[in-house]
Amino acid sequence: MKIVCSQIDLKNSLSLVSRAVPSRPTHPILGNVLLVAEKGKNQVTLTGFDLTLGMRSSFTAEVEERGTITLPAKLLNDIIGHLPDGEVSFSFDEEELDDNPMVAINSLSGKFQLRGVRGDEYPELPTIDTDDKFLLPVTALKEGLKSALFSASSDETKQILTGLHLTRDGDSLEFAATDGHRLAVAKISEEIETDDSSNFALTIPSRALRELEKIISTSSVDDFVSLYVDEGQIVFELDNQSLTSRRLDGAYPNYNQLIPKTFERSIVVDRKMLINSLERVSVFADGKNNMVKFNLIASTNELNLSVEARELGNAKEVVNVEITGDDFQIGFNIKYLMDGLKAINSDNIKFSLNGATQPVIINPLSGVDMTYLIMPVQIKD
């Protein structure tokens, strides 16, 4: 192998695929990244893979001699990150390939030798057995993921609930996630007509989608992500980057039936003002006691917030709101409430309520069509 590339292209690709390299690999070679240089293409492809999530990125390089090798991800990142801007070359002698060759990495200002491991010992990324692809607009993905992904469970024993359920139905994409205590659903109409018109419904691990969020965070508004799906795997592709993940098996809960259709009362409130007040009273909330009490005074349109930590003290705030219905008291897990308020992107929001133990719905009054359902916490006197 002999290649010459730019430090910045290499650094960017490497930091992307390194996110799929496990910090404590179950097998040593999974701590490496795979580097493939193809002669005809003048292109180098890097791959990181932890057997669940795979990330691949290609960049332009001068390929003088083709070759395949794996290198320790952490050391390689350290080396490349410290190099100055400019050309970097990689080379090793193919004849030494059987003995884990020393790969020479040379730049304007330093010569490194790094022990490689043969590429054919690196596991193959699963391939997708289809050419059918769905084109997903980047803006729809950004909005949908921001609105729903935070509600997925982080408890690995909850399996299907650790993923986000993505449904395509005609022109609309629906993103849903729930951990059993709260549910977030965002419905986004695709702005642009695409060639494919098939519908799908699949559950994707949160971790893969968090990486997808990072990949699309810098792309332009009119980009599309290609999605390939088969029975077990999905692949997202954008430009020269791709992300491979297994799908989550099993039936996703029929969440739409959990959302009440009629309500006895409602509150309209300025979202940022409510967040600021909740942040202040939350100083008395902790792992054991994380309930904020909402006390609605209909006559004055006031929402009294309070958090009580019996031994330490308490905090109270008053927020001006618009109340429909009579005086009412209800308790929330302050963390779940804040998560939802922060994911919403609207100046004003509406709480729709029934009884003090029945699910509460929060909707933005503008922007993304989103529904956040949160179960109240029982107030003990």
Added chain:
Amino acid sequence: MKIVCSQIDLKNSLSLVSRAVPSRPTHPILGNVLLVAEKGKNQVTLTGFDLTLGMRSSFTAEVEERGTITLPAKLLNDIIGHLPDGEVSFSFDEEELDDNPMVAINSLSGKFQLRGVRGDEYPELPTIDTDDKFLLPVTALKEGLKSALFSASSDETKQILTGLHLTRDGDSLEFAATDGHRLAVAKISEEIETDDSSNFALTIPSRALRELEKIISTSSVDDFVSLYVDEGQIVFELDNQSLTSRRLDGAYPNYNQLIPKTFERSIVVDRKMLINSLERVSVFADGKNNMVKFNLIASTNELNLSVEARELGNAKEVVNVEITGDDFQIGFNIKYLMDGLKAINSDNIKFSLNGATQPVIINPLSGVDMTYLIMPVQIKD
């Protein structure tokens, strides 16, 4: 007690004194800060104290009723940090003082009640039995601490070596610190004549001096820090802030006799260029292997740096230097070397050397009069 003060004054004082509040207090009250409001003075004083280091800060406040109370530092910081700019009031009923009263903290946008503990249960800060004070210019302190403090030992069993030795001799202040592997000495002439002319020599715990560094980091160049000293304690004072610490007992090593006076060879090198090269080769240095090899080629005035990690690989750099003497090889602990190079504030520096196992001296060629002594590491072949 009833006081009204500004959120920003309170926040600044509180975050200062909280640095002396232990995160795991040996006695619950040490997790609190002491708040004293004196009627005549219209001033509030906060104190944090971990029985070794004490910090005190005063600020102007409207004192409607005097009082003394302690409040949990962490919760109080959380509350005050979340409040908007503006007035904050503290009040409690003196008649409830015996029962750990609830202290009402009110601001424009929230009411808090926080359980206090009587101030007379809080330990007294040690007092200094002298009115004699030394005036230390802030600029001299900044330069001296930056140049030497990093070399103090962090190993608590090394007692006196965990401190910095500060000597005043006529117009000059000398800062010295060593951990047994390296020694940093900075000699700074005081720019301004002061009233007091007595000399002193004392060893001060590093932790207290790191806090002093933060206190003086924002003060103006012509400020003076007052230093009060007695047998067991020292106090630094600047404006309305004070820092109290015990002194370290015992005789500080006679470090000046460790510094060689004659040398067989020397290197002059661009400091930043050397730091950049060392950072790149250091990717192969770790806890077990942290030696960088210097290979001096006199004929070409080249310094070859290399780090070898037998199994993983190696790194080499060439730096242009000015060499006096013949070809030579020497090894250094790369961390100790970097620490010294980063503390020096001069474009060019000089290494003065004798044999490969004898102490090496590094001096800046301009700026602060500083000497960094580092013991070489033996090169094994």
